[in-house]
Amino acid sequence: MLTEIAILFASVGIVAVLFVKYKYGYWKRRNVPYLEPTFPTGNNTSFFPKGIAIGKISDYFYKEFKARGVKRGGVFLGVDPSLVLLDPEDIRTVLVKEFNSFVDRGIYGTKADPTTVHLVTQNGQDWKSARVKYTSVFTSAKMKIMYDAMKKTITYMLPLLDDSAKRNLDVDVLDTTARFTTDSVGLTIFGVECNSFKDPDAEFRNLGIHLLEQFSPMDRMRLFMVIYFPKLAAKLNISNIQPEVSTKFTRLIKDTVEYREKNNVSRKDFLDMLIQLKNSGQHITLDELIGQTFVFFLAGFETSSSTTTMTLFELAENQDVQDRLREEITSTFEKNNNDLSYEALMGMKYLGQVIDETLRMYPPVISLLRVCVKDFKFPDSDLLIEKGTRIIIPALSLHRDPDHFPDPMKYCPDRFEDRNKKYPAYLPFGDGPRNCIGLRYGLMQVRVGLANILRNYKVLPSPSTKKPLEIDPDMFVLRPTQRVCLKFEKIN
Ligand code: HEM
Numbered sequence: 001m002l003t004e005i006a007i008l009f010a011s012v013g014i015v016a017v018l019f020v021k022y023k024y025g026y027w028k029r030r031n032v033p034y035l036e037p038t039f040p041t042g043n044n045t046s047f048f049p050k051g052i053a054i055g056k057i058s059d060y061f062y063k064e065f066k067a068r069g070v071k072r073g074g075v076f077l078g079v080d081p082s083l084v085l086l087d088p089e090d091i092r093t094v095l096v097k098e099f100n101s102f103v104d105r106g107i108y109g110t111k112a113d114p115t116t117v118h119l120v121t122q123n124g125q126d127w128k129s130a131r132v133k134y135t136s137v138f139t140s141a142k143m144k145i146m147y148d149a150m151k152k153t154i155t156y157m158l159p160l161l162d163d164s165a166k167r168n169l170d171v172d173v174l175d176t177t178a179r180f181t182t183d184s185v186g187l188t189i190f191g192v193e194c195n196s197f198k199d200p201d202a203e204f205r206n207l208g209i210h211l212l213e214q215f216s217p218m219d220r221m222r223l224f225m226v227i228y229f230p231k232l233a234a235k236l237n238i239s240n241i242q243p244e245v246s247t248k249f250t251r252l253i254k255d256t257v258e259y260r261e262k263n264n265v266s267r268k269d270f271l272d273m274l275i276q277l278k279n280s281g282q283h284i285t286l287d288e289l290i291g292q293t294f295v296f297f298l299a300g301f302e303t304s305s306s307t308t309t310m311t312l313f314e315l316a317e318n319q320d321v322q323d324r325l326r327e328e329i330t331s332t333f334e335k336n337n338n339d340l341s342y343e344a345l346m347g348m349k350y351l352g353q354v355i356d357e358t359l360r361m362y363p364p365v366i367s368l369l370r371v372c373v374k375d376f377k378f379p380d381s382d383l384l385i386e387k388g389t390r391i392i393i394p395a396l397s398l399h400r401d402p403d404h405f406p407d408p409m410k411y412c413p414d415r416f417e418d419r420n421k422k423y424p425a426y427l428p429f430g431d432g433p434r435n436c437i438g439l440r441y442g443l444m445q446v447r448v449g450l451a452n453i454l455r456n457y458k459v460l461p462s463p464s465t466k467k468p469l470e471i472d473p474d475m476f477v478l479r480p481t482q483r484v485c486l487k488f489e490k491i492n
Contacts, residue, residue: 026081027074030383034074035064040228042076046474054227054392056473058367062086062397072383075392078228082390088404088424090378091393094370095432103127105434106371106390108226113239114287115246118295119437124373127434133282134292134437137273143440145268146188147342150445153183154452156197161457161488170462170485173312177305177449182208184445185300189293190256191267203248208301211245212479249297253290270296299438302477303364304445309484310362311354311450313469314411316461316486321413322454325354329451345447353413355446359428360399361411364478366471368393368430396471396478398425409468460487 020039027034035043044057054077061084065073071087085091094102109121122130136142157180164171179196182205186194196205215223219242225233226240239246257275259265266272271293278284315322328350336344370391375384385391400408404425405415429436436442453459462485469480 020079023079023081024076026076030074032072032074032083032383033065033068033070035061037076040078042078042080042228044077044227054369055366055476055478056396056471058084058392058394059397061392062394062401066397066401072378072381077390078230080388080390082392083385084392084394086394086398088398091398091427092424092431093378094391094393095368095430095434098376099432099434101372101374101376102370102391103373103434104371105369107369108230108233108240109291110234110237110239111287112237113241113246114290115241115249115294116239116291117287118291120295120299123371130288130292131433131437133277133284136277137270138437138440140440142273143444144342146270146441147345147444147448149187149268150184150448151340153187154180154448156180156183156195158452158456160197161453162490165457165488165490168487170464171488173484173486174305174309174480175483177308177312178208178301179205180449181301181305181308181445184448185297187269188441189270189296189300190252191269191271192256203252204297207245207248208298210242211298212302212475212477215242246294249294250290253293254286257286257289296438299436300441300445303438304442304449306362306364306478307355307358307442307446308449308453310478311358311446312453312459312486313465313484314358314361315354315454316459317467318411321354321411322459325350325450326454326458329455332451333455340451342444345451346444348447348451349419350413351447351450352419353416355443355450356416356426356428357411357413360405360415360426361409362478363395363399363428365428365430365436366394366396366476366478368395368427370434393427395427395430398427401425456491458489458491460489462487 024037024039024042037043043061044054045060046057061073061075065071065084065086071085071090073084073086075082075084085094104123104127105120107121109116109118111117119127119130119134157176160176161171163169179202182196182202183194186192186204192204194202194204196202222233222238223240225236225238233240253271256271260267260272260275271289274284274289274292278289315325328348332344332348333340370393372385372387372389372391375387377384398404402408404423429439465485466482469482469484472479472481
C-alpha cells in the first residue's frame with residue numbers, strides 16, 4: 001500500500017514538473033526573447049505582493065528587454081505568459097487602435113466579495129455596460145457640483161500645517177495628504193464627514209490604511225493565490241481584499257443607501273448620482289453600488305495623495321519651480337477675490353505643467369495591463385498573440401526612459417510648456433476607451449490641494465527624508481519605501 005501511495009505521489013510530481021516545464025517553454029517555442037522564469041512566481045521577484053497587480057517589477061522587465069534591443073519580450077507571472085511592450089506605437093495599437101482585441105485588464109475580482117467587482121476588474125460586456133453607465137458621473141458639470149465640498153475639506157488640513165510650521169516639526173506628507181483626500185472623497189462620494197484630521201481613529205482613514213498597509217500572513221497567502229493561481233483562487237471564492245476591510249465597507253455603503261432611500265435624503269455627491277441612476281431604470285444592484293463606490297474610494301484617495309506628495313517633495317527640492325508656481329497661484333487668487341472658481345482653478349497653466357511633470361516621474365499606476373481577448377498579430381510581425389495572453393505596459397519605465405524624456409530624473413515642468421503637444425510615451429492615465437475614468441476628479445483634487453497649500457506655506461526639505469526616494473517593489477501603486485517628511489513655513 002505504502003509503495004502504491006509513493007508511486008502515486010511520484011507520478012503526480014513528475015506530471016506537475018513536466019506541466020510547469022511545458023508552460024515555461026511558451027515564449028521559447030514562439031521564438032520570442034524572454035526572461036528565464038522560476039516556479040512558482042515566474043519572473044515576479046515578489047513572493048507576497050501587497051496588492052492586486054504588478055508594480056515596479058515591470059521596470060526590471062523593461063530594462064532587461066531594452067538592454068537586448070527588442071521592443072517586445074516574454075515573461076511569466078506564475079505560470080502564465082505575459083508580453084511586455086516597450087514601443088509606444090505597439091502600445092497605442094493595444095490601448096487604442098485595436099482596443100477590441102484587448103478589452104480586458106485581467107485583474108482579479110470575485111462575485112463572492114462585491115468590493116472586488118468594479119470597473120477596474122470587470123471584463124468584456126460587463127465592463128462595457130458599466131463604463132457607459134458611470135461615465136455620466138464624471139463629466140465637468142458633475143465636477144463643478146462637487147468642487148465646493150472639496151474646497152471645504154482642504155481647510156481641515158490647514159490647522160495641522162500651521163501647528164507643524166509654528167513648532168518647526170516634520171510633516172509626514174503622504175499621511176497628511178491622504179487624510180485630505182480621504183475627507184474629500186468621503187464628502188464628495190458618500191456625503192460623509194470623515195474627520196480624518198480631528199479624529200485619529202477616523203473610520204474611512206483607517207480603512208484606507210488597512211487596505212494598503214496592513215496585511216496579515218493570511219491576507220498575504222490570499223494575494224499569493226490570486227496573483228499566481230487566479231483560476232484556482234476564483235474557484236475557491238478567494239477575495240484579494242482583507243476581509244475586515246470589505247465587511248466594514250460593505251456595511252457602510254449598505255447603511256448609507258438604506259438610510260437615504262428610507263428618509264428620502266439627497267446630497268450633491270457621487271452616491272446620490274448612483275442612487276439616481278439606480279432609480280432611473282438603470283439596472284444597478286446594491287452589490288454593484290458597493291463595488292463601484294469601493295474603487296472610487298480607493299482610486300480617489302490614493303492616486304491624488306501620492307501625486308500631491310510627490311509634487312511637494314519635488315517642489316521642496318526645486319525652490320525656483322516652487323516660487324514660480326506660487327506666483328501663479330497667488331495672482332490667480334488675487335484676480336478672483338481670494339475665492340477660486342472651478343474654472344480659475346483648472347485654468348492655471350503652470351500648475352498643470354507641474355502636475356504633468358510629477359505624473360511623469362511618479363505615475364501612481366506603475367504599469368498598465370490588458371489581456372488579449374481575440375488572437376492578434378502586430379502588422380510588422382508573424383507572432384500570433386493568443387487569446388488569454390496578458391500584456392504589460394511599463395508606464396513608469398517609459399516615463400523615465402531618456403529616449404522619450406531627456407535627462408529623465410530632472411524635475412522640469414517646462415517639458416510640458418506646449419499644452420497641445422502629444423507625448424506617445426506618456427501614460428499617467430492610460431489611454432483609449434479603458435483609460436482612467438476619474439481623471440477630471442483626480443486632477444481637480446490635486447489642484448485644490450496644491451493651490452491651497454502653496455498659497456499658505458513655503459515647503460522645504462527635511463533632513464529626515466533620505467534621497468533618492470526608493471519605490472516599494474511589492475506595491476501595485478507607486479509608494480516610497482520610507483515616509484516622505486517635509487518642513488512647512490507659514491507665509492504671511
Ligand atoms: C491623479 C489621479 C489618478 C491617476 C494618475 C489615475 C491613473 C489611472 C490609470 C493609469 C488607470 C488605468 C488606465 C488604463 O488601463 O488605460 C486608471 C483607471 C481607473 N481609474 Fe484612475 N487615476 C487617478 C484618479 C482616479 C480617481 C479620482 C478615480 C475615481 C474617483 C479613478 C478611477 C479609476 C477607475 C474606475 C479606473 C478603471 C477604468 C476602467 O477600466 O474603465 N482614478 N486610473
